[in-house]
Amino acid sequence: MGNADIGLIGLGTMGQALALNIAEKGFDIAVFNRTTAVTQDFAAEAGDLAARITPTESLEDLIAALKTPRMILLMVPAGKVVDQQIEALLPLLSPDDLLIDAGNSDFHDTNRRNAELPVQFLGIGVSGGEEGARHGPSIMGGGSRANWNRAAPILTAIAADYQGQPCADWMGEAGAGHFVKTVHNGIEYADMQLIAEVYGVMRDGLGMDAAAIAQVFERWNDGALKSYLVEITAKVAAAEDSATGGPVLDVIADIAGQKGTGRWTAIEAQHLGAPIPVIDAAVTARNISALKDRRTDLQEIFGPGPQPIAGQPDMDLLEQALTCGKILCYDQGFGMIAAASRDFGWSLNSAAIARVWRAGCIIRSAMLDDMAGALEDQPGRPLMAAPFFVDWLTKTQDALRRVVSLAVLHGIAVPAHSAALAYFDAMRTERGTANMLQGQRDYFGRHGFVRLDDGSEDQHGPWAG
Numbered sequence: 001m002g003n004a005d006i007g008l009i010g011l012g013t014m015g016q017a018l019a020l021n022i023a024e025k026g027f028d029i030a031v032f033n034r035t036t037a038v039t040q041d042f043a044a045e046a047g048d049l050a051a052r053i054t055p056t057e058s059l060e061d062l063i064a065a066l067k068t069p070r071m072i073l074l075m076v077p078a079g080k081v082v083d084q085q086i087e088a089l090l091p092l093l094s095p096d097d098l099l100i101d102a103g104n105s106d107f108h109d110t111n112r113r114n115a116e117l118p119v120q121f122l123g124i125g126v127s128g129g130e131e132g133a134r135h136g137p138s139i140m141g142g143g144s145r146a147n148w149n150r151a152a153p154i155l156t157a158i159a160a161d162y163q164g165q166p167c168a169d170w171m172g173e174a175g176a177g178h179f180v181k182t183v184h185n186g187i188e189y190a191d192m193q194l195i196a197e198v199y200g201v202m203r204d205g206l207g208m209d210a211a212a213i214a215q216v217f218e219r220w221n222d223g224a225l226k227s228y229l230v231e232i233t234a235k236v237a238a239a240e241d242s243a244t245g246g247p248v249l250d251v252i253a254d255i256a257g258q259k260g261t262g263r264w265t266a267i268e269a270q271h272l273g274a275p276i277p278v279i280d281a282a283v284t285a286r287n288i289s290a291l292k293d294r295r296t297d298l299q300e301i302f303g304p305g306p307q308p309i310a311g312q313p314d315m316d317l318l319e320q321a322l323t324c325g326k327i328l329c330y331d332q333g334f335g336m337i338a339a340a341s342r343d344f345g346w347s348l349n350s351a352a353i354a355r356v357w358r359a360g361c362i363i364r365s366a367m368l369d370d371m372a373g374a375l376e377d378q379p380g381r382p383l384m385a386a387p388f389f390v391d392w393l394t395k396t397q398d399a400l401r402r403v404v405s406l407a408v409l410h411g412i413a414v415p416a417h418s419a420a421l422a423y424f425d426a427m428r429t430e431r432g433t434a435n436m437l438q439g440q441r442d443y444f445g446r447h448g449f450v451r452l453d454d455g456s457e458d459q460h461g462p463w464a465g
């Protein structure tokens, strides 16, 4: 039996940063990577922390380096790689040993692994990118409470700290942690898309250059929108390209990558019947961004969409529209979490989730603390019905309406803002238009409808013949 408190497999961007973080917090860690040279370089560059790190070159050596019962964290790409890695480990493990999958796994896979594996298992969502992993990520745990309690001393020690509280918590059984991380990433996509749309209005509608745009986002980061994403937006906009001397932004191709978690959120929301149109719009916007050739062709046919907006730029209007869109996007994310909690029997605690997202993760923001408070005060109620957010939505909805109108009239695509506004209007409309859908369904398929006047079900209209 070895001395290491935990093992880590996968010394990529996240694995290396997590391993150093774990060592820095005083835990002995043994590490293994498929490519041995990476392990050797990592150990050689670990500096003062090297004393707490045991580099190993085979899974057998890794296992031998660990205290029993063992705890091993996997930080490898999601999907087949996780299954293959687990398969390779299983013959070396005992039933009490605990495997922790810390990558961005599909929560359905985590449900399956949790049910099937002959060892202990946790699926945890880790957010914060490389910097977060190194100095304090946000951690969303899923699996049995007992297994969480086993890993919690290490996971809470390495997590981000929000005013003395660790941003690491148990979300629920089985795949609950990876589910919450998936929704986190869906919100991340939406938050980023809302920001990118405001950038588009500034650049294409108002003719602002990257430096001016950077200054606006920097200022906004002192207000209601204070957040990591707004902070880095200002930095991205301000950065200079060494080759051209111009803004880096101007040389970055307008084609967004995506590894799939935003798409998973959109797909899962459809299964749950949970409306998340801002997240859907953000995923679709990334898909459209990838159709560069088609966009180039169509611009030649129709001419460019965006036209200059005349008049004085009103940055306050944009700030309020972005704030309004953001609140509505989070309302949708927490609505989806509530739907999953009901359907999967997970008892997900929305306020606790908001608390875990307050620091360390990519979507961390000042507003998440207000959200945690609002969700705590009114469990089971939508975020947008909480008095604090009712005030915000009341005072910013007009700006959202005006920015969407201006953008639409000037050919600037703002799908996430438009989706947020349509959601707001639809959600506060008691008498919607689905009576027409029901009439159509009954007309062509005798699907039946409910009568409003007496509540009778499976009624049919007078269209037979």
Ligand SMILES: NC(=O)C1=CN([C@@H]2O[C@H](COP(=O)(O)OP(=O)(O)OC[C@H]3O[C@@H](n4cnc5c(N)ncnc54)[C@H](OP(=O)(O)O)[C@@H]3O)[C@@H](O)[C@H]2O)C=CC1
Pocket (backbone or CB within 6 Å): 009, 010, 011, 012, 013, 014, 015, 033, 034, 035, 038, 075, 076, 077, 078, 081, 085, 102, 103, 104, 105, 126, 127, 128, 129, 130, 259
């Ligand atoms: N990057 C980020 O910001 C974040 C990433 N994540 C998630 O963390 C996980 C790791 O991401 P990241 O560190 O960025 O990825 P990297 O690509 O930087 O590293 C991948 C690691 O997995 C190992 N690996 C790849 N394929 C295999 C395989 N077939 N068998 C064994 N080992 C393999 C690589 O080893 P080798 O050196 O041999 O190639 C490497 O150590 C992913 O699930 C990702 O989605 C989560 C939050 C944030």
Ligand SMILES: O=C(CO)[C@H](O)[C@H](O)COP(=O)(O)O
Pocket (backbone or CB within 6 Å): 104, 126, 127, 128, 129, 185, 188, 257, 258, 259, 260, 261, 262, 362
């Ligand atoms: O999980 C993350 C942040 O929270 C990862 O950075 C993830 O890769 C981001 O998603 P995508 O690559 O699809 O933009």
